[in-house]
Amino acid sequence: MNPLDNIRVVLVHTSNPGNIGAAARAMKNMGLSQLYLVAPHRYPADEATWRAANAADLLARAVVVETFDEAVAGCALVVGTSARERSIPWPLLDARAACQRIYGEARRHGVALVFGREDRGLTNEELQKCQLHINIPTDAAYSSLNLAMAVQVVAYELRMAHVSGQLPADPMADWDLDCADAEAIERLFTHMEQALGAMGFLKADAPKQTMTRLRRLFQRTRLDVMEVNILRGILTSAQYWVRKAGGDGRDR
Amino acid sequence: MNPLDNIRVVLVHTSNPGNIGAAARAMKNMGLSQLYLVAPHRYPADEATWRAANAADLLARAVVVETFDEAVAGCALVVGTSARERSIPWPLLDARAACQRIYGEARRHGVALVFGREDRGLTNEELQKCQLHINIPTDAAYSSLNLAMAVQVVAYELRMAHVSGQLPADPMADWDLDCADAEAIERLFTHMEQALGAMGFLKADAPKQTMTRLRRLFQRTRLDVMEVNILRGILTSAQYWVRKAGGDGRDR
Numbered sequence: 337m338n339p340l341d342n343i344r345v346v347l348v349h350t351s352n353p354g355n356i357g358a359a360a361r362a363m364k365n366m367g368l369s370q371l372y373l374v375a376p377h378r379y380p381a382d383e384a385t386w387r388a389a390n391a392a393d394l395l396a397r398a399v400v401v402e403t404f405d406e407a408v409a410g411c412a413l414v415v416g417t418s419a420r421e422r423s424i425p426w427p428l429l430d431a432r433a434a435c436q437r438i439y440g441e442a443r444r445h446g447v448a449l450v451f452g453r454e455d456r457g458l459t460n461e462e463l464q465k466c467q468l469h470i471n472i473p474t475d476a477a478y479s480s481l482n483l484a485m486a487v488q489v490v491a492y493e494l495r496m497a498h499v500s501g502q503l504p505a506d507p508m509a510d511w512d513l514d515c516a517d518a519e520a521i522e523r524l525f526t527h528m529e530q531a532l533g534a535m536g537f538l539k540a541d542a543p544k545q546t547m548t549r550l551r552r553l554f555q556r557t558r559l560d561v562m563e564v565n566i567l568r569g570i571l572t573s574a575q576y577w578v579r580k581a582g583g584d585g586r587d588r
Numbered sequence: 589m590n591p592l593d594n595i596r597v598v599l600v601h602t603s604n605p606g607n608i609g610a611a612a613r614a615m616k617n618m619g620l621s622q623l624y625l626v627a628p629h630r631y632p633a634d635e636a637t638w639r640a641a642n643a644a645d646l647l648a649r650a651v652v653v654e655t656f657d658e659a660v661a662g663c664a665l666v667v668g669t670s671a672r673e674r675s676i677p678w679p680l681l682d683a684r685a686a687c688q689r690i691y692g693e694a695r696r697h698g699v700a701l702v703f704g705r706e707d708r709g710l711t712n713e714e715l716q717k718c719q720l721h722i723n724i725p726t727d728a729a730y731s732s733l734n735l736a737m738a739v740q741v742v743a744y745e746l747r748m749a750h751v752s753g754q755l756p757a758d759p760m761a762d763w764d765l766d767c768a769d770a771e772a773i774e775r776l777f778t779h780m781e782q783a784l785g786a787m788g789f790l791k792a793d794a795p796k797q798t799m800t801r802l803r804r805l806f807q808r809t810r811l812d813v814m815e816v817n818i819l820r821g822i823l824t825s826a827q828y829w830v831r832k833a834g835g836d837g838r839d840r
Binding site for chain 2: 358361362364365366367389390391431432472473474475477478479480481482484485488489492495496499507508509510511512532535536537546549550553554556557559562563566569570573574577578580581583
């Protein structure tokens with residue numbers, strides 16, 4: 337089974353139905369599907385539906401209950417989002433570390449991830465029903481995240497836990513062409529030196545240094561096979577024009 | 589200086605002013621401060637102001653411009669958000685890896701992080717003005733993130749890079765020269781298209797595609813200021829030989 341299906345998002349006493357819709361969309365974007373609403377104000381509401389966009393199905397399946405306890409029933413891990421420092425410290429992880437743990441546990445059992453009221457968050461009593469608190473790092477100058485944004489960040493971290501190890505940090509991982517090999521690259525540089533020489537371009541004070549800088553440029557860029565062909569085509573074209581003009585670069 | 593102050597968020601042709609306000613709030617929550625708006629529809633608007641909540645100051649300082657180029661002027665790294673698979677792959681990183689790189693580069697120079705239209709994202713032309721594309725992993729069943737949510741996720745990853753204290757892997761961290769900025773790069777491409785046109789090199793079957801491939805090559809290589817000068821010198825030299833031969837490319 338997909339661990340993401342074992343994670344429920346619980347929104348407690350949400351005031352703004354737009355946030356419920358936006359949270360539903362954020363969940364579906366990231367592959368979450370279980371939404372629980374504890375005594376939402378003004379719900380159902382048109383604003384929730386339009387903010388949900390193509391996640392209206394998820395919203396329609398949302399489970400509406402009266403109490404916190406009903407919403408977390410059956411879950412073996414209950415995690416509460418907490419912005420504030422508490423007088424009694426509770427186990428607390430940032431969103432990234434918490435989501436790695438949540439994802440791991442969701443392989444085995446249900447997890448509830450609880451978000452509080454827009455204005456006051458979760459009460460101390462609610463936070464003390466959680467095994468773990470989760471905090472999203474923010475700037476001290478303005479630390480209050482919109483509720484749906486907080487759902488988005490946590491859902492994103494759960495998705496990252498889901499796909500981790502599958503996304504290489506190689507920006508050319510899905511390239512459409514092979515990288516040119518070392519010999520093709522050297523032939524390009526030989527051709528470049530000949531053509532730029534004929535054009536008179538390397539006759540300035542520091543010909544060697546110019547070629548070194550061109551080497552550094554094209555070596556670090558990891559040229560693909562077609563790019564080598566294009567560059568050599570440009571060089572060949574330049575050589576044609578130099579010949580046609582009767583020059584060999586020495587008259588410049 | 590704080591690298592986060594060197595990163596500008598650029599929203600292109602935003603339709604819904606609520607998204608502008610929500611993006612401003614997300615930015616301030618995460619410690620970003622530089623917002624640029626390219627030809628926003630229906631803006632200023634009350635909805636932007638109330639969605640911004642306590643980030644109204646950031647919204648009031650937003651720079652409104654008419655074109656993409658104005659918004660990225662002065663930045664040495666331009667990063668575009670891209671949801672779709674492209675026919676020609678461009679250097680692409682997920683939000684986490686991209687933000688580590690962006691944060692690292694923002695120690696040295698300005699970075700523009702560009703978000704497209706709600707319905708269609710960035711155009712191919714706009715994406716080809718970027719050195720790097722960034723993708724937020726989503727579920728295939730519903731991959732279209734709300735614009736402000738996308739800003740939130742990326743801003744969050746930038747904050748995580750900020751608080752992690754780790755130096756990102758930046759192969760050009762100790763470079764001897766400044767990176768060329770966006771305007772210098774665009775002038776290079778304009779010059780390149782003119783020179784290759786005069787040489788007859790772009791008259792083959794697919795002139796546009798050749799320029800796209802050249803853009804991809806030189807965008808991903810992060811040209812420094814001297815390299816731009818060398819390349820423009822080569823182009824000027826080629827133009828000299830074409831003129832001297834009395835040709836304008838049409839006789840090839």
